[in-house]
Structures are given as structure tokens and as C-alpha cells.
Amino acid sequence: MKKYGNIALRRKTMAIDAQLLEILACPKCKTDIKLTADEKGLKCVQCHRVYPIKDDIPVMLLDEATIEPERQTKD
Ligand SMILES: [Zn+2]
Numbered sequence: 001m002k003k004y005g006n007i008a009l010r011r012k013t014m015a016i017d018a019q020l021l022e023i024l025a026c027p028k029c030k031t032d033i034k035l036t037a038d039e040k041g042l043k044c045v046q047c048h049r050v051y052p053i054k055d056d057i058p059v060m061l062l063d064e065a066t067i068e069p070e071r072q073t074k075d
Pocket of ligand 1: 026028030044
């Protein structure tokens with residue numbers, strides 16, 4: 001995927017690319033996800049699953065996600 005290439009190049013200056021966020025979705029709900037306040041995860045607005053970001057790469061796997069309704073997100 002082309003946009004993943006951009007992320008790799010920019011990883012030193014920016015954790016997660018805004019364009020990448022737009023194309024990513026929760027694999028369960030197919031719903032928007034938001035960056036968590038600490039920028040260490042991506043949270044589904046619907047099921048409250050938080051997907052970890054490892055080495056600046058979002059891990060969009062249900063097995064890796066934790067359900068955290070209280071986790072704060074950025075806007
Ligand atoms: Zn979800």
C-alpha cells in the first residue's frame with residue numbers, strides 16, 4: 001500500500017500520518033479509529049478497542065487489541 005511507504009519515511013518526525021489514520025478502520029466494526037492521547041495506540045470509536053502502535057506501525061489485529069472505554073483520544 002502506497003501510504004504505508006510514506007509512514008516509513010516520516011517515522012522519525014511524525015508518529016502516525018493523518019492520511020494513514022483516514023484509511024485505517026477497526027477490523028471488527030469497519031469504523032473510524034482515533035489516535036490515543038499518548039499516541040501509543042489507535043482507538044475504535046465504536047467498540048473502544050485500542051490497537052497498539054509498534055515501531056510507529058499500527059497493529060490492526062483483533063488479537064492485539066485491548067478494550068479500553070476510558071482511554072482518552074485526540075481529536
Ligand atoms: Zn471497533
